[in-house]
Amino acid sequence: MLKKTAIAGLFTLISAYSMAQNTTLPIYLDESKPVEQRVQDALSRMTLEEKVAMLHAQSKFSSPGVPRLGIPEFWTTDGPHGVRPEVMWDEWNQAGWTNDSVIAYPALTALSATWNKKMSWNYGKALGEEARYRKKDILLGPGVNIYRTPLNGRNFEYMGEDPYLTSKMVVPYIKGVQSNGVATSVKHYALNNQEMFRHTSNVIVDDRTLYEIYLPPFKAAVTEGNSWTIMGAYDMYKGQYASQNQYLLNDILKKEWGYKGVVVSDWGAVNNTEQAIHNGLDLEFGSWTNGLSAGTKNAYDNYYLAKPYLDLIKSGKVGTKELDDKVTRLLNLAYKTTMNTKKPFGNVASEEHKAVAKEIGEEGIVLLKNQGNVLPIDLNKAKRIAVIGENAIKIMTVGGGSSSLKVKYETLPLDGIKSRFGKQADVKFARGYVGDIGGEYNGVQSGQDLKDERSADILLKEAVDLAKNSDYVIFVGGLNKSDFQDSEGNDRKSYGLPYNQDNVIAALAKAHKNFAVVLVSGNAVAMPWIKDVPTVLQSWYLGSEAGNSIASILAGDANPSGKLPFTFPVKLEDNSAHQLGEYPGNKEELAAGKGKDQKNPINIKYNEGIFVGYRWHDTQKIKPLFSFGHGLSYTTFKFGKAKADKTTISQNDTITFTVNIKNTGKKAGAEVVQLYINDIKSSVPRPSKELKGFEKVFLNPDEEKEVSITIDKTALSFFDAEKHEWVAESGDFEALIGNSSDAIKTKVKFTLK
Template sequence: MLKKTAIVGLLTIISPSFMAQNTTIPVYLDESKSVGQRVQDALARMTLEEKVAMLHAQSKFSSPGVPRLGIPEFWTTDGPHGVRPEVMWDEWNQAGWTNDSIIAYPALTALSATWNKKMSWNYGKALGEEARYRKKDILLGPGVNIYRTPLNGRNFEYMGEDPYLTSKMVVPYIKGVQSNGVATSVKHYALNNQEMFRHTSNVIIDDRTLYEIYLPPFKAAVTEGDSWTIMGAYDMYKGQYASQNQYLLNDILKKEWGYKGVVVSDWGAVNNTEQAIHNGLDLEFGSWTNGLSAGTKNAYDNYYLAQPYLNLIKSGKVGTQELDDKVMRLLNLAYKTTMNTKKPFGNVASEEHKAIAKEIGEEGIVLLKNYGNVLPIDLNKGNRIAVIGENAIKIMTVGGGSSSLKVKYETLPLDGIKSRFGNQANVQFARGYVGDIGGEYNGVKSGQDLKDDRSADELLNEAVELAKKSDYVIFVGGLNKSDFQDSEGNDRKSYGLPYNQDNVIAALAKVNKNFAVVLVSGNAVAMPWIKDVPTVLQSWYLGSEAGNSLAAILSGDANPSGKLPFSFPVKLEDNAAHNLGEYPGNKEELAAGKGKDQKNPINIRYNEGIFVGYRWHDTKKIKPLFSFGHGLSYSTFEFGKAKTDKTIISQEDKITFTVNIKNTGKRAGAEVVQLYISDLKSSVQRPVKELKGFEKVYLNPGEQKEVSITIDKTALSFFDAEKHEWVAEPGAFEALIGNSSDEIKTKVKFTLQ
């Protein structure tokens, strides 16, 4: 069996107009009634067995509704960058459908690098349309875990190191997806900041760090974005697994933040029935139980929130208060998704979706360095273009874990460059290095044969000879989505580039000065060759339109405007988690073999506290390779002097900062105005500055605009763990405005009374 047909039942038989006229129609189907009334009526009609059945999976990606009442089942899907292909009912293997190919959108690191909230909405809306067209009810994303270490294999799925940037970028994404009647499932809540030991670790962190760094994106997702579901993580916190965690799910999420949505487990994240009942979980997926050996008809009956839950109720060991709360949350979700008769039909792989993917890619690419203005390519200086590097020809939409996709097409960098320059220039390719020649994940195959038996010296010599006789050299390298690189399940083994790329880059830099390195990755990498390479582009994983987005930047058809969503340290030891914290876990426990199974979890202490990313670099005065917020343009921009509407504010006031931005270059382009706040005197240790506002502004040559950013006391506050509240201490503050965390252009002081 490939997929069971969803039971629609009475919902599709009875029209809304008939329901409005006929008083015999059950309340739960009567759209003239409030959702609250309909939920209560449906709940009252359900048997105990029907209620429990709703709480757990019936297949790899679906959970049952109530067939007797015409309440449809829920269908979930990965992932945050595109709708995952169909798999077998009980297996991860492909279902073999021929109509489940989609558009792959840029990875979330690329989206965050746009620093453009409108792009985030466009992304969410387009992705939600594809999910809706594919009849999905819950999209398992976006991911908002904070970038703590550049070795985390899953960083490419997240939005960077800063809680404010992530919070502001995730909200429009959620609203865009859910405008289609498809729920988002913001993940992984919480503290899943590495893949190594993700199932067998216990995070030890102070409350201030938890609230200031790791929780804000999740809070914004549920209180501002109204994400209809949220996904629990794998790791432990306070000795309880995150998907069944009293403090995270009940105390913070449901009580403190007032969350009314559904908590979904990550696949395989549940391991205790009573904790799952009492500690906030609502919907269980993917548990690793062998139900068939227990004599049940269906393995799913043996899930923790299945027959074991039912047995506890029937034996009188637990009541039904928690059960009814879980079911009410699921019914509320149903009225927004499966039973929402007003949701649009969606569409897949439309021209609009292709354009959105391309535009996000263009805006997300970050020009890290452009010494001597090597880019954009000027064919008046010569038309021989050498493209070198495996990543120019390697499909990147397949692999990387659960976000792996089956796409209608993927324009590779070499193809995009040939398409853009081929009629005007002689574009030639050399491999340069051999990395991962594979290309398969869960049965989806890239169809590529990248086998190359030549030696490293042969590959290098070919690349160098091509570079010598070319006018421009574009090296396309970086990481890929193989295991131990940018991929779910394992972290990177080192900070450097794999596959001898450093040697290739260094050799190419010696023979051609019109040289640009394009790094395809979702993580920072070491660059020992940086002083010798004039131009570097951070290109991310850009999805179906990758090659076209890159070619637009190389040619100057699009002016780069991306900004880094995380810092690039010079070396791994410059990162706070590796300098002061514990990674991948406590050294003594590692030596003792802890972390091998869930009975012996390894502790991971976040000793660096709130000093993550640029907060650490600023405080310790460690110069990064490239700073958070950094990104160049083919144009230049001039910042005027910052002004404020008031210099003394009360706790209830808002304050607005205004700065004039002028495009002083010859090309139209965009600049990101970044507002950081510094507490000049505090009773607790605080970062030198923290991002608290940003706006992307588009300007034609010579054009200038006034940009205003307004904040209130929340931007001045720190979390007081003893009082368990946010505190804005009276005193002197400074607003710092610039175009990266280490390029502050103008400052203005003010006082909080």
Template structure:
């Protein structure tokens, strides 16, 4: 980091010295001048070589500035849940620093499950502070790709299946991060909805599904959140790779949405100089080049936007119009980040950050089922508590791909449960199953050795015997972040739980009726034992405070209020992408071996169109295991009759719906009021209902509050591909208000003129 520190010092010293000596300050360093003027002045002073150098990496995670002018480098970092540990300059291996351990925050599925926009801002603010403290300029996240299939290995990094929920949750996250002078890089734009063939696929999707399902969160991120950068994806769309794609980057992002920020390539996503120049890419990272075989000292000089671009300009084959636009965008970014004298210093692993991580975890945990009120644990009856399952003792902040973290600490579920209940109860542990014993992922070492030589039968019998002797049994299982589970690079191989957990859960359910299953995962899973298990908790990957967040919910210290951000289908075939679409690709092309390299990409058709997640289940009346928006509480809520402030609206009007919500139970808690819109008669097929508003309301026992949700014509519109515009068709609509997509409590009809 000496190089970066030196550049910043030069920039600071130049400004301080010139001001002190009353010397004329260059316009690009003059704080009194408008940014646009400073950018143009800096641009005018740069050589052709300096401009091209700014467009590509100089190391694994940095790109050069202009040392001669005191313009600093940009330093990027993964990821969306915590700041990645330092790696070596030219290698993926860890740098071995001792001061790069951080707080891990809950995965974005957990954040989205809070349905709480304030929590999203808190998350972004805290994460941005840690990135700023670590001297990072661009945070490579958040991810907003839509949950299309429960097999996608990277779903845990995203915010679920619904474009509206994702849009509303991503904007405050961005604003929170960027309040620290650290740019977000919203990813992966676009259509990166599976890991299998992510580098070698061509997605075929109609314009309506593109605009209604897969683009809204990205649009909100740049038009409402003002994300200073956006990251291109690996996959192809319209036979062009997404990080060099005319339609996605130029036509939609920069023209339709008027985006003025920087387009960053995903690492290794660029493969063509001509397309990278013309089709909207601004900053190239991670391209697979070999400087030695090309006869250069620096491999980064061989990047597609490096020497090849410079040669084309010098040979007169390319002008500098695109170059100046790219550099202008990068300079604008610099004045918000590296050259922003007003950005705070940040902080790392503070008590406030620990508290935020714990609160987000608590609010994101979803109580799926609680038959017989097994939870919260009654400490008066629970003198002996059995905790069973590998995930109770497995570190989860390490693994998953590029989001693998080096943390100050991670409170494991068993430790959290012992800390909370151990003074009043005897808490004992049994392994139950052996899953992933590895302790190193992506160069980060967990320090754990989970080898266990015992047979499957021995482990199961030990767990069952402990369950029989205990007052309460808490099973902590699910998935993990090893390859072919919740992890970047590959998808899951099946919908079911791995490691014989289904057999173990069924046996434990027979052994003890006071039984709760706690699932740790970023994906839906099959539950063949659901009728035998009274209580199920969806706990996600919850970061450094995982064990404390889980224990708080189990004990009832915090009343669960999380809601599912995606549908749990009963079986994989109930998911629309698996019933109608192509996954992992075209069957004939799969058989022919396509998708093995970029020269022979495999086509993936999204035949399900707009009918993704609950839009499919509710429209086709396919009963899910658990519906989108579902989540129980330890108290009860009552919805009053919904009202609207008008029954007929014009195209430019807004309409406000109000509903009273009352806590009718004995505990304080929170409910999420969800507003869905149904178009009763449409020219084009539409889902039975679509989420268009939500508010989380906190209520004490007996307390009642009035919740208001206002919508405009955008909530009534669909995208007409023939006209290539959004259309709000006159006619009758219905507002459906409830606490999940399949639990509508009250309805209001209205008309659009």
């Protein structure tokens, strides 16, 4: 960090000296000049070696500036829901700082489950302030890869299965972060939808599916959110790795979408100098695990976009056109971040940030089932509350991969429940099961000792006995951030809950009728006990305020309003990727041992095409466990009859749908009005419905509001791969309005000329 301070100081000194001497500032330092002119001036002053040096890392998380010209280095940081602790210059080991603890915000599945675009802006702004305070220039997030299978270990970092919902939620997040002069790096572009074989796979998908399902969130991030950087993925597509891919980076991102920002490689995703030069990569990170042990004085100088690139230029084998384009992009980024003198100072762990984290957690929690109105807990009847399950006491901010954090604090579910109910009720805890007793990732230690050598039978008996002697029973279970669960690097091994939890839940359901299951996870799970359990909450990974957010919902202080951002299938085989597609790869190739190295990648065919998630379930009429968009409330809502402002529209028209919604219950709450479109007769296969609009509306008891959603022909279009364009066919359509994909309340027919 001393280098960065020195460079910034040089920048200030040059400016101050010029003003004192009444001399003209160099154009690249003159803030009165247009950025384009300043960039070209800086570029003209740089040597060939200085240009090449800017294109690759100088440490684990930083890349060089140009010290001679006072252009600062770039500092990057993970991750999507909190600023990662500092590591050593060349190593993943912790740097041992005592001032790099932060607030952990809810993981992005929870943010997406709010279905609230304003909440996404608040999230981005708060997270960006913490990154800015920590002197970071590029935040490596958010993640917008599509939820294709519930086994993907990294789904908790993403925003669900629907490209429209993800697109609308990612844009305000980006704008919130970048309002602090900190760049986002939307990832992982593209088709990185599983962790198994992520370095050694070749994804095979048709262009229509690519454009309709997997690209829209990235396009929105670029064309609407103006994300200043994009991170390439690890996987191959069309035989080229994604971080050096002609079709993805040049043809689509930079040409079709007109992207002027910086393409950053994922750490260790580059493996070919000439492809990196010509195929759209701008900034290379992580090509070796450290900068010291590659047999040279400084391994960073031997990255693919370092000395090998310089040698090719000096030998005349390649020109400098691509080099100048890459450096131009990096200089533009510098004027938005490192050389932006107007950016705020940021702050960390403020009361405002804590409140944002808690509120997002409350709005993201999804009430899946509440038979008999077990929740909210009736304080007049709740004299003894049993809390059961390891996830009630397990720290979840440590682990999970690159998004692992070192936090100021983490309020655990048991602590949150005790804090909220302890004055009125006797809250007691039983372990119920023993799962992962570890608590360390990358040198950050949770400080917990969860070792418990009691047998499963003893743990179960203790839990059941406590349940029988309580007024309410809250089981807190689900998954965790361990390897092969919700974690980077590997996928889940099965769809079911681990650690004998199904047996524990089934026994507790028999022991008490006032029973609620709280699932902490970033993925769907099987629920063989669902018919016997009256109440289920999906609570996600909620960060520093997890326990307080959960307790607030249990008590009814906050009314649940979250909606699922992905489908919960009854069984894994109901998911289209597992029924039709290839996962984790081609079976014959798996048997032959392919996928073990980059020379022998395994093919993964997306045979399900566009029929991902609810598009598959609803079209094939496969009943899900819980549908996309589903989420209950402690109050009730009534939808009126939907109306359209016209019955026939032309290709250039818009059409507005309005519907009245009324809170018919006794508690203030929020409902999400969801608009789906059905193409009644199409020349190509289309889903029975596709989300094309949504609005979250807050209502007091007996309050009624009119909600309007406007669409144009883009909401009616499919991608014609042969023509390579979006097509809206004339004919009849239906607007379907409801509060989940399988709960349509009202319909309107209209015709496109």
